[in-house]
Amino acid sequence: MSRGKARVEAKPEVFYGVVDGLKKLYKSKIMPVEQTYLFHEFHSPLLGDSDFDAKPTVLLLGQYSVGKTTFIQYMLGRDFPGQHIGPEPTTDRFIAVMHGPEDRLIPGNALAVQADKPFRGLQRFGTGFLNKFCGSQLASPLLENITFIDTPGVLSGEKQRIGRTYDFAQITEWFAERADMILLLFDAHKLDISDEFRRAIEALNGHDDKVRVVLNKADMVSSQQLMRVYGALMWALGKVIKTPEVMRVYIGSFWDQPLHSTENQKLFEDEMTDLLTDLHGLPRNNAMRKVNELVKRARLAKVHAFILGHLRAQMPAVFGKEKKQKQLIKHLPDEFNKVRLQYQVPASDFPNIQRFTQQLEVQDFTRFQKLNQKMIDDMDHVLSVDIPNLLKRFPLEPEQVAVAAASAA
Amino acid sequence: MSRGKARVEAKPEVFYGVVDGLKKLYKSKIMPVEQTYLFHEFHSPLLGDSDFDAKPTVLLLGQYSVGKTTFIQYMLGRDFPGQHIGPEPTTDRFIAVMHGPEDRLIPGNALAVQADKPFRGLQRFGTGFLNKFCGSQLASPLLENITFIDTPGVLSGEKQRIGRTYDFAQITEWFAERADMILLLFDAHKLDISDEFRRAIEALNGHDDKVRVVLNKADMVSSQQLMRVYGALMWALGKVIKTPEVMRVYIGSFWDQPLHSTENQKLFEDEMTDLLTDLHGLPRNNAMRKVNELVKRARLAKVHAFILGHLRAQMPAVFGKEKKQKQLIKHLPDEFNKVRLQYQVPASDFPNIQRFTQQLEVQDFTRFQKLNQKMIDDMDHVLSVDIPNLLKRFPLEPEQVAVAAASAA
Ligand SMILES: Nc1ncnc2c1ncn2[C@@H]1O[C@H](COP(=O)(O)OP(=O)(O)OP(=O)(O)O)[C@@H](O)[C@H]1O
Ligand SMILES: Nc1ncnc2c1ncn2[C@@H]1O[C@H](COP(=O)(O)OP(=O)(O)OP(=O)(O)O)[C@@H](O)[C@H]1O
Ligand SMILES: [Mg+2]
Ligand SMILES: [Mg+2]
Numbered sequence: 001m002s003r004g005k006a007r008v009e010a011k012p013e014v015f016y017g018v019v020d021g022l023k024k025l026y027k028s029k030i031m032p033v034e035q036t037y038l039f040h041e042f043h044s045p046l047l048g049d050s051d052f053d054a055k056p057t058v059l060l061l062g063q064y065s066v067g068k069t070t071f072i073q074y075m076l077g078r079d080f081p082g083q084h085i086g087p088e089p090t091t092d093r094f095i096a097v098m099h100g101p102e103d104r105l106i107p108g109n110a111l112a113v114q115a116d117k118p119f120r121g122l123q124r125f126g127t128g129f130l131n132k133f134c135g136s137q138l139a140s141p142l143l144e145n146i147t148f149i150d151t152p153g154v155l156s157g158e159k160q161r162i163g164r165t166y167d168f169a170q171i172t173e174w175f176a177e178r179a180d181m182i183l184l185l186f187d188a189h190k191l192d193i194s195d196e197f198r199r200a201i202e203a204l205n206g207h208d209d210k211v212r213v214v215l216n217k218a219d220m221v222s223s224q225q226l227m228r229v230y231g232a233l234m235w236a237l238g239k240v241i242k243t244p245e246v247m248r249v250y251i252g253s254f255w256d257q258p259l260h261s262t263e264n265q266k267l268f269e270d271e272m273t274d275l276l277t278d279l280h281g282l283p284r285n286n287a288m289r290k291v292n293e294l295v296k297r298a299r300l301a302k303v304h305a306f307i308l309g310h311l312r313a314q315m316p317a318v319f320g321k322e323k324k325q326k327q328l329i330k331h332l333p334d335e336f337n338k339v340r341l342q343y344q345v346p347a348s349d350f351p352n353i354q355r356f357t358q359q360l361e362v363q364d365f366t367r368f369q370k371l372n373q374k375m376i377d378d379m380d381h382v383l384s385v386d387i388p389n390l391l392k393r394f395p396l397e398p399e400q401v402a403v404a405a406a407s408a409a
Numbered sequence: 410m411s412r413g414k415a416r417v418e419a420k421p422e423v424f425y426g427v428v429d430g431l432k433k434l435y436k437s438k439i440m441p442v443e444q445t446y447l448f449h450e451f452h453s454p455l456l457g458d459s460d461f462d463a464k465p466t467v468l469l470l471g472q473y474s475v476g477k478t479t480f481i482q483y484m485l486g487r488d489f490p491g492q493h494i495g496p497e498p499t500t501d502r503f504i505a506v507m508h509g510p511e512d513r514l515i516p517g518n519a520l521a522v523q524a525d526k527p528f529r530g531l532q533r534f535g536t537g538f539l540n541k542f543c544g545s546q547l548a549s550p551l552l553e554n555i556t557f558i559d560t561p562g563v564l565s566g567e568k569q570r571i572g573r574t575y576d577f578a579q580i581t582e583w584f585a586e587r588a589d590m591i592l593l594l595f596d597a598h599k600l601d602i603s604d605e606f607r608r609a610i611e612a613l614n615g616h617d618d619k620v621r622v623v624l625n626k627a628d629m630v631s632s633q634q635l636m637r638v639y640g641a642l643m644w645a646l647g648k649v650i651k652t653p654e655v656m657r658v659y660i661g662s663f664w665d666q667p668l669h670s671t672e673n674q675k676l677f678e679d680e681m682t683d684l685l686t687d688l689h690g691l692p693r694n695n696a697m698r699k700v701n702e703l704v705k706r707a708r709l710a711k712v713h714a715f716i717l718g719h720l721r722a723q724m725p726a727v728f729g730k731e732k733k734q735k736q737l738i739k740h741l742p743d744e745f746n747k748v749r750l751q752y753q754v755p756a757s758d759f760p761n762i763q764r765f766t767q768q769l770e771v772q773d774f775t776r777f778q779k780l781n782q783k784m785i786d787d788m789d790h791v792l793s794v795d796i797p798n799l800l801k802r803f804p805l806e807p808e809q810v811a812v813a814a815a816s817a818a
Binding site for chain 1: 631632635636637640641642643644645646647648655656658660672673675676679680683715720
């Protein structure tokens with residue numbers, strides 16, 4: 001028996017349209033405010049194209065030999081450059097499997113400096129890690145919508161620490177934060193929840209909503225054994241993960257070989273369908289998340305402009321600048337209060353005051369720009385008109401369609 | 410499609426032979442020591458026939474309508490007196506379903522005073538409970554080896570407290586302590602782990618080794634739904650039960666109706682077989698437990714005799730009895746030490762010294778008997794010769810047979 005290749009039937013162009021719209025709004029209306037008021041010196045760097053264009057990312061984690069690399073190969077329906085599959089620990093590096101016009105393997109050091117790729121943040125982990133990182137490019141329809149991150153298997157104890165030139169947990173955390181979905185793979189045939197893996201899972205607390213579990217190789221055991229293994233997995237996960245919401249587990253055999261036992265064929269097929277639907281939803285969720293983050297960022301840029309404009313306005317024209325600046329810093333809570341009342345900004349939109357105080361201490365307030373109300377109004381227009389308009393282009397979820405149809409009738 | 414009736418193919422006579430042997434040893438060699446040295450005034454009442462003869466007991470617990478009563482009916486292959494089955498809360502009392510020559514319903518107040526039944530301890534819960542307790546007797550082969558305790562479903566919050574004339578948790582705890590197996594039933598069709606039920610499960614901590622879970626009505630849902638329900642159950646149980654050992658769950662549909670969905674027929678059949686094997690093992694485990702407890706009891710009776718004999722020997726013949734008694738109590742640790750050295754008793758065999766001190770305070774030491782070495786020697790013979798001989802009559806477990814065969818070859 002041979003099984004069909006997996007394919008994600010997404011129509012995600014519309015979401016990329018939304019993201020493109022966001023990018024234009026940012027560059028024309030938000031970035032000018034950030035630049036004028038030195039946003040990057042206080043908060044975070046200006047956004048580049050890669051921050052918008054980055055594909056939804058799926059991070060694969062699991063003990064060695066659970067089938068992470070095979071899973072990606074199966075989803076792509078073909079081999080990818082740099083792929084190593086085998087019964088021993090094989091994948092020895094983090095591989096970003098992503099779209100490109102032709103097959104190409106890009107070394108980590110090179111990949112981490114490319115401005116159009118979302119991996120520049122990895123430079124701070126140094127060559128110790130970058131030597132163990134690479135990009136695998138290939139032309140695959142699925143990769144037009146999703147980037148996969150293949151990872152080395154979690155090893156036990158000593159091996160883990162001694163063999164590696166970087167901090168596995170830190171790197172995992174970096175990718176987890178940026179991922180749209182985290183797939184935890186387990187082998188039904190050889191379930192092993194070691195202390196190391198438990199710690200890795202615990203480190204994912206806070207990203208619970210992104211985590212999905214794959215119970216792989218489920219056709220290698222009898223139905224009864226599968227129940228025992230699956231039960232043991234849920235039992236252990238329930239102890240480790242603090243939320244009451246049960247984590248979604250996809251049960252099946254994610255490779256292109258015939259099923260070893262066909263007892264649960266129907267179940268595996270249904271699970272595969274659900275997993276594809278889940279992947280299919282990533283571009284939508286990813287676009288939603290980007291909208292959300294940009295709105296948050298614009299609100300912060302606004303209050304930031306108010307604060308710096310206000311501080312600038314307090315500065316004397318000629319004498320006593322230094323003294324005045326010291327005073328302003330000392331009474332920063334009062335100044336924040338004035339800004340809050342003058343511009344009707346919610347208190348929760350203000351930055352952390354301790355941190356802001358420290359940041360102000362190295363600044364020369366005369367560099368600050370006066371408030372440019374036109375610029376702020378333009379950015380406000382983004383929040384109140386442009387982004388809501390953009391959101392209208394989001395296709396409704398099936399249940400929203402049903403509700404809309406019902407209320408129209 | 411109709412399914413065969415369940416039957417436990419145990420040959421448990423041999424275990425009852427062991428228990429009968431135990432009873433004789435107790436009466437002839439251990440009870441005399443207990444009687445002579447007032448064991449019951451310090452430790453626990455003399456054992457009666459019912460303490461030996463009580464059948465292995467299976468306690469059924471679960472929310473209402475999960476199918477507890479139906480489960481028992483299915484196992485028996487017939488209705489039992491006092492059985493009520495229905496979609497609403499139906500069973501409103503605890504029912505001990507046990508063997509008897511003919512069908513008969515015995516009211517709780519009457520059942521709790523019968524010397525040959527193991528329910529006398531329930532008298533302390535008063536008529537508030539005994540009115541809600543009864544015995545259901547019938548002639549069924551399975552009941553020759555096992556007694557089932559059917560229970561009212563666990564209700565939620567208010568209903569639970571208001572409707573009941575007794576403390577449900579206390580009663581459950583009483584039966585759980587004495588049970589050989591505790592079956593927690595869940596309905597796959599309507600999984601509900603309420604706070605009340607969670608507390609009931611938590612109260613079973615300490616009896617973890619006896620608990621088995623039954624996921625009932627598993628044919629009423631699709632394979633995928635079953636996986637979700639089962640996963641959610643294990644997730645929740647893993648959080649409630651502190652042990653890392655995964656609790657055994659039997660998945661199936663435990664009644665005599667055709668399966669609603671036959672997708673998992675093979676699994677359900679395998680699970681049924683395993684459950685029967687598990688029940689089948691009860692007479693053996695029950696006999697083992699009784700041996701174990703009697704050995705512990707005899708060791709305690711022995712050290713108890715040494716202590717009382719020793720204290721008696723310290724008492725003056727004529728004058729100053731009261732003063733001497735007070736002194737002995739005051740220096741009890743020294744006296745324990747003397748006994749330990751003289752008779753070579755392990756320190757861990759001694760009773761709790763605070764409690765023993767309190768108990769001695771209401772005694773008159775002149776009532777104590779001097780040590781009767783012959784009596785002790787007879788009891789020692791039970792521990793060193795008679796019980797090991799009895800144990801030889803235990804049939805070996807399959808794996809033990811394999812080992813024995815291998816080492817004989
Ligand atoms: N669904 C499956 N059923 C049975 N065997 C599988 C399945 N998927 C992969 N395998 C086999 O398991 C072994 C490990 O696979 P793979 O190399 O993909 O695992 P991995 O998780 O990437 O391991 P590593 O952590 O070492 O990179 C290989 O021999 C592969 O053929
Ligand atoms: N295996 C099964 N599959 C489907 N339905 C079942 C099954 N077992 C029992 N039922 C139905 O479920 C309902 C409740 O059964 P039953 O009275 O045995 O439950 P119970 O746990 O004893 O409830 P209570 O706590 O009220 O005594 C009944 O309608 C019964 O026919
Ligand atoms: Mg790999
Ligand atoms: Mg009932």
